[in-house]
Amino acid sequence: MTVTLHALSFAAHDPRRLARFWTGLLGREIDGDTGFRLRFLPADEPKIRQNQMHFDLTSESLDDQKRTVARALELGGRHIDIGQRPEEKHVVLADPEGNEFCVIEPGNDFLAGCGFVGAVACDGSQEAGYFWSEALGWPLVWDQDQETAIRSPHGGPKITWGGPPFTPKTGPNRLRFVLSGALPEVERLVALGATRLGTGDGQVAMTDPDGNEFSFVVRETAA
Known part of the structure; x- marks a missing residue:
């Protein structure tokens, strides 16, 4: 298995500002053994709907949750309402460009041991979960x-x-x-259910079984 999850990319009107927000909030928490990075790319299109994926940030205590929320607001984030119920204990916020994320209350067993960035939560099907499991190993x-x-x-x-x-x-x-791997892996992803959209600048544009876009960066192999 040679495919790796290289990054999660954000389309941003102001990439530098958005990078400052997330770096200030997360530091290097999401980088590490997974090789998971954040990338901020310039885009002119407006944000017209709730994102298909968002971060769930964890808390060690109620005070820790409050500190994370306060830090996010200080960096330029804001509270938003996406229909969460009053009895729910997580806090829903948005970054300076409206990208949603949640600060989860302490004691969440599902995210235990996952670190400060507990999850990338996606709106998607069981089929998509199976695809990404096979794609990434x-x-x-x-x-x-x-x-x-x-x-x-x-x-x-x-x-x-x-x-x-x-x-x-x-x-x-x-x-x-954003994935990276050797070129033959593209055909394996297609066989698993991905759709190939096009190629350019050393990348292959693709979609998963739910139609969500991702990029595959072709990694050169040794001769």
Whole structure:
């Protein structure tokens, strides 16, 4: 298995400002054994809907949760309402460009041991979870009631798919995965259910079984 999850890319009107926000909030927490980085790319398109994926940040205590929220607000984030119920204890915020994320209350067993960035939570199908598990070689760590989750064997955050009902996808996603690997891996991904869209600048544009865009960076192999 030679495919790696290289990065999560954000389409940004002001990439430097957005990078400052997330670096200030996360530091290097998401980088490490998984090789998982953040990338901020310039884009002119407006944000017109709730993102298909978002971060779930963990808390060690209620005071820790409050500190994370306060830090996010200080850096330029804001509270938002996406229909969360009053009894829910997580806090829903958005970064300076409106990208949603959650600060989860302490004691969440599902995210225990995952670190500060507990999960990349995706609006997607069980089929998408199976695809990404096979694509990355990350085992399924949850598979119940059409909800799935995978995690790198090296640890780090989970990637989760919540199952139906799905938010309608209108236009390209602002957040998308960036993979890297040898060129023959592209055909393997297609066989697993991906669709190849086009090639340029050493990258292959693709979509997963749910139609979510991702990029595959072709890694040169030794002669």
